[in-house]
Amino acid sequence: MYNTDLPTRAELPTSRQLLRSTAIAVVAAAGILVTVVLPSEYAIDPTGVGKVLGLTEMGEIKAQLAAEAEADRRASEALVPATPGSTGPRSSLMGTVMAQFLIGSAAAQTPPVAARSDETAVVLRPNQGLEVKLRMRKDARATYSWTSTGPVNFDLHGEPPNPPRNFSHSYKSGRSTSADNGDVVAAFDGTHGWFWRNRSAQDVTVTLRTSGPYEAITRP
Template sequence: MQNTLSTPALIKSTVIALAIAAIALVSFILPAEYNIDPTGIGEKLGLTALANTTVTIEQQEQNTDTLELSDSFDITVPAGRGIEFKFDMRQFKKMKYEWSTEGSALYFDLHGEPEGDTTGYYESYAIATLAEMEGSFTAPFNGVHGWYWKNKTDQAINVKLKVNGEYTLIGLKK
């Protein structure tokens, strides 16, 4: 014989499930995705910093002779967090870059991940803690290339990034 729940038990279970969903929405989802934090729990758990990550594209120019792009970005690295900002590049394509903060140093790893790799492999091109850097690199393989910045301070840090080269913008990876 199959056990069935009575109508009052089903209603009670439904109300409990809805209450749990509402608590999760207000406490976790709204702060992390939309920076709406009516309870203050999202800020205490560091979830509002996820929603505060912003990227502003200031310009994009394309040189049709070489297919080179030039872009400028304002990227906010939340306090105590790390973010990745990426580009898709083909093997042997070049990128010139220049980035700076307003004085606060960030830990960073400029690296690439081969296209199609499922092992988690990545190749680092530069790792340091600096407030600015300028350089260029040639993509050693087809794949995703870019920066991981880690903000170890208790204040958000703005990064101004300028790039020029042959790439397709991916942008912020969460």
């Protein structure tokens, strides 16, 4: 059996070549970080390349959604009443069983959400982003259609009442769109809705029509 000959010392890369390859790899990684990762994830675009490629817009949307999710989480925590006489979390088996029993009983007594229909209009100034949300229970289905007087970028997404940091469940998104329609089925209890951003130089009006068993509709 013939085995491949081992390379000679002359054929091995020198230390200078290894350092050069390492330097090239570091420069390439830094370039990707600055031109792709930072704009798309954090809306930081020191070179301007991210804006040209549309990556900065992605980062802005993510940052906007993360900020709104954090604000919703804090608002939800502020609305949770303290239990009189409680001094901290209880971990006993009986306490867990009782908690599950109470949750199940409350869910069974919760009346169904009646269907409703709404028409909502929002005006977006140049480069402005706004959001409209439906408060829905898990598996609820809402029908929607929206039109705008100019092209907008949009993201249809949902968030539970106390989402993890930077959590957002995306159903659908698009760029430079003037209309969309369909159904949104809630993946969980929480708020589900649309984030629009106007990238044009003129005001744009978005008109949203919704119908279905949702508890409330919120807007700026």
